[in-house]
Amino acid sequence: MTLLVPAPESVGVQPPAVGDASPRPGLIARLSAEALGTLIVVVAGLGVPLFTIPQSNPLPAALAAGLALTAAMLAVGYVSGGHFNPAVTIGNVIAGRIRLAAAAAYIGAQLVGAALGAVALFGVLRTVPTINDSTGAFATVAAGFGEHSIIQVPMAGVLLVEVLGTALLVAVFLATTASRNPARAAAPFAVGLTTAMLLQLGQALGNVPFNPARATASAIFSGPDALGQLWLFWVAPVVGAAIAGLAFRGFAQGAQTAKTTDPAGAAFTPAESNDADLAGSDLDDFDAADLDDAELTGARLTGARRCGAADDADKGAPAGRSGKAKAAAAENDEARSFFDRNGGK
Template sequence: MITPAPAPASPDRPAATSEPVRPGLLGRVSAEALGTFFVVVAGLGVPLFTIPQSNPLSASLAAGLAVAAAMLAFGYVSGGHFNPAVTAGHAVAGRLRLAHAAAYVGAQLVGALLGGVTLFAVLRTVPNIADTRTAFDTVAAGFGENSIIQVPLAGVLLIEVLGAALLVAVFLGATSARNPSRLAAPFAVGLTMAVLLQLGQAPGNTPFNPARATASALFSSPDTLGQLWLFWVAPLAGAALAGLVFRGFALSTPAAVPVPEASDGVDEDTGGTLLAESEAAAAPPGTAAPAGRTANEDEARDFFDKRGK
């Protein structure tokens, strides 16, 4: 039996390739919205329906496990950010285009708000809860009078900046192509989130996630909503610091192959080279970097794609 030879490539019929088809932006932002919805429902729902004095670890552990599960379930599509701070860190590090980062943040906000609405609707059905906003006050981020131990603005600000920087640093480092243990990235990020949430629980329910902070503040008391700005400014500042550090790592590491010049596939605003360098380092000796790749594609999403190969 003679097997017919494959048809030659033509402009109308591209050559067959083993490279998987990458999701478009719509699919990626949909995954971000769905993953953020799950993260918010678990992160806020568990403390809302748990007595903190009986098990103070349940809320932070549930939130961390939710992040790990969401990254495993949807990370191969979008990279598994589910957090505007993580997305900002990727943009600053040069791993994600600015336009795509903005789309990610918008999707994360949509998912977080849907999660908040869902929990609000569930609380409205509980007869023993007279004021739903008061219930949300117990999980909303805040400082001063809205802090369990009355930590002032400066203290909560430092915790948020430090925590977000550590979270983004772990995310960027764990998903780097140079990391030999990158298959464990979801668990590294999830455990980091759990530890940080436990650290910031008493000072001010610090979420290290502006989307989650927004979801809780919108259904809380007005004074809590007035403090929301801090939980956007501080984590984004921490994420920017981590992104700059990793961008410095990329610039200080010699590239194995020339980095492509800016073209239609490269965002000149960010001009990142980390992906090209890390892929070149991870490629077997004597092989070239994959064709058609650009320096500003999301390396975290690329990492999850590689797991299925």
């Protein structure tokens, strides 16, 4: 009996790339995966601290939330990419990994999953006979600043921590899921542990979640004060995600330049350039036509490279050469012919 073992690139948060044998999941499937994953993150992230009895719960709430995120990414991340956080989705948009329309749908699905998780937890809370004020109890896990912070951290302090923490989280996600990263199969563990570390810091300041969907879920049943401060836990993560996305895009473009041009300016072959940190990214039905209207850090998708290699093979050209490379080679041939005819004058 032969034991089939999945290839490393199929593990973790990598959805099927274009050209793979298995069909790419449809948008509805991806949105369902995002909603389910966010539901898991919210139920664990809010439920553990909400119902924690210190004497009988040795697992810290921050670690529980990180483990839940890791489990969600391993369970359904291969379908959607495993964002489960609007900030991560925004970072992917800015990095050029997902279209704006698909990103908006992702964020909507994440909010639906977060709301369902909040409803489930609040429903359980209402059944506890010893809790007379369900709204007040739910407010203990809501994100806040100033007088709603555990140690009275002012708005500026919480804003700074939220921006910095979200930037770090999104950077870890983008870096560990990059196609050039040989350890991308371990991305769920890296992202989950990073989340646990950041939440340990955030809880001490005011339940800072580094996730707008989770912040929204915690504010829904926590009263007007939590809803009035919710804006900060959307604005700050967006800023942090933008910083990480722009930085990652800059690094990707720098790597592209370094790999496609030598110091003398000679172009390398496309096979030597791996600019597409997009294998298994969340582009909606990406195909060759999209290369014209979505530069996506100047990258080629893995599937697009395979298609290019097949076309080149049919035409008798070396496999793996793109149209631009063949055009450049043709121009060089014409130039040599010109110099031959004119004696190098």
